[in-house]
Amino acid sequence: MAHREADLLIIGAGIVGLATALEVTRRLPTLHMVVVEKENHVAAHQTGHNSGVIHSGLYYKTGSLKARNCVAGAAAMKRFCQEQSIPYEECGKVVVATTREELPRLEQLQQRGIANTVPGLRMLQREQLREIEPHCEGLAALHVPSTGIVDYTVVAQEYAELIGRAGGEIVFNAKVVGLSEDGATNVVETRAGTFRARYVINCAGLYSDAITRMTGVQTDLQIIPFRGEYYEVRPEGRSLVKALIYPVPDPRFPFLGVHFTRRVNGSVEAGPNALLAFRREGYTGTPPDLGEAMETLRFPGFWKMAGKHWQMGLAEQYRSWVKPAFVKALQRMVPELTEADLTQGGSGVRAQAVDRNGNLVDDFHFVHSRNMIHVCNVPSPAATASLEIGKEIVDMMAERFNLPRARSEPTVSHHAKL
Numbered sequence: 001m002a003h004r005e006a007d008l009l010i011i012g013a014g015i016v017g018l019a020t021a022l023e024v025t026r027r028l029p030t031l032h033m034v035v036v037e038k039e040n041h042v043a044a045h046q047t048g049h050n051s052g053v054i055h056s057g058l059y060y061k062t063g064s065l066k067a068r069n070c071v072a073g074a075a076a077m078k079r080f081c082q083e084q085s086i087p088y089e090e091c092g093k094v095v096v097a098t099t100r101e102e103l104p105r106l107e108q109l110q111q112r113g114i115a116n117t118v119p120g121l122r123m124l125q126r127e128q129l130r131e132i133e134p135h136c137e138g139l140a141a142l143h144v145p146s147t148g149i150v151d152y153t154v155v156a157q158e159y160a161e162l163i164g165r166a167g168g169e170i171v172f173n174a175k176v177v178g179l180s181e182d183g184a185t186n187v188v189e190t191r192a193g194t195f196r197a198r199y200v201i202n203c204a205g206l207y208s209d210a211i212t213r214m215t216g217v218q219t220d221l222q223i224i225p226f227r228g229e230y231y232e233v234r235p236e237g238r239s240l241v242k243a244l245i246y247p248v249p250d251p252r253f254p255f256l257g258v259h260f261t262r263r264v265n266g267s268v269e270a271g272p273n274a275l276l277a278f279r280r281e282g283y284t285g286t287p288p289d290l291g292e293a294m295e296t297l298r299f300p301g302f303w304k305m306a307g308k309h310w311q312m313g314l315a316e317q318y319r320s321w322v323k324p325a326f327v328k329a330l331q332r333m334v335p336e337l338t339e340a341d342l343t344q345g346g347s348g349v350r351a352q353a354v355d356r357n358g359n360l361v362d363d364f365h366f367v368h369s370r371n372m373i374h375v376c377n378v379p380s381p382a383a384t385a386s387l388e389i390g391k392e393i394v395d396m397m398a399e400r401f402n403l404p405r406a407r408s409e410p411t412v413s414h415h416a417k418l
């Protein structure tokens, strides 16, 4: 098969790869760009298996890439949906304290939200909470009116449509299996043939670390896959939840705790939990992958992480195996919910980067090598923030690859440089 040439090759047609490609078509329209994707459609993994929440920017450390890109990204996402007539809803959410110990943490969350410029935050007493969510029980709650819902698969499909119309190409069934350099050119071997590209952006999600390693770059990060399982609330029980009901999160852990999410199609989900998945694309019912499990077990950071969080891990596993335990966690917020209201739902796998010391990398994280940018950690709220992340990456390209820069906003300098 003849080699194909491109100026820029993006690996992965999830929401981050596609948002980056879309920004390239707007800012660098003369670049000949190809996106390669191993599956036969866009949004096949994290992007198509998430909660569909347009996060507000409440939770993230002030000044972090997550905080900045989420607040701006949520506004950009809603604008995009309006412009492209994609159904979305600004339904708002409540974060509910059900114990006295959670009250100071709820206050801190409000302060953080204010510092992050999340609009309209309001602390609610029990009666005010019941006006918004009549079946929800709690000592107090934080109302976040700007939180919304959308179907990110539809958003990703729209990004792909616009990329195509602007002359960008997405090649499916093109799993990247090799990456090397030939002078100033990157040689990218895929199942759909070999591409020679001046620049490469690695947006491979659950396999972003594997692609980084293919280039010979050593990072101390490894992706540890965490599966999130959902239950679906039966139609008869949907009236128990008007919009989004979340617990106060455990600050030691990057996940938000099982919550109720109304979807844009009107269904209501409960979840996701956070389970170690011994397979990167290990959805419910998929058996573990021995090679990938060994990769996790051989990584020193895994054992250090397990040492720090084993209690939380066991509790999550127990809740996964024992449905009444899962239901009990949800009943703290909605006591009328019964086990019979819930049926098995879907699942998604989060790509969470962990360092050699067992720390779960909290912020978005990028690594550069010569003519490549590796998107090494873009967990939630990256779907919300995708349009802003796309801009960040094109800013980095302009800076690192000496390309013209058209963006008026200030450039970010928080990314790791090798």
Ligand SMILES: Cc1cc2nc3c(=O)[nH]c(=O)nc-3n(C[C@H](O)[C@H](O)[C@H](O)COP(=O)(O)OP(=O)(O)OC[C@H]3O[C@@H](n4cnc5c(N)ncnc54)[C@H](O)[C@@H]3O)c2cc1C
Pocket (backbone or CB within 6 Å): 011, 012, 013, 014, 015, 016, 017, 018, 036, 037, 038, 039, 042, 043, 044, 045, 046, 047, 048, 049, 050, 051, 052, 053, 054, 055, 174, 175, 176, 177, 203, 204, 205, 206, 207, 208, 211, 228, 272, 347, 348, 349, 350, 351, 378, 379, 380, 381, 382, 383, 384, 385
């Ligand atoms: C359970 C769950 C709930 C979430 N809820 C939310 C939420 O409510 N709101 C929110 O903002 N975020 C949420 N997130 C996070 C969000 O979904 C992700 O941060 C986002 O989708 C990441 O996008 P991505 O493009 O980096 O990854 P992905 O969507 O996983 O895309 C990566 C792509 O790369 C491809 N690929 C991998 N390896 C190769 C290879 N070798 N060659 C070619 N292609 C390759 C994959 O097939 C995939 O299509 C959630 C995530 C999960 C898992």
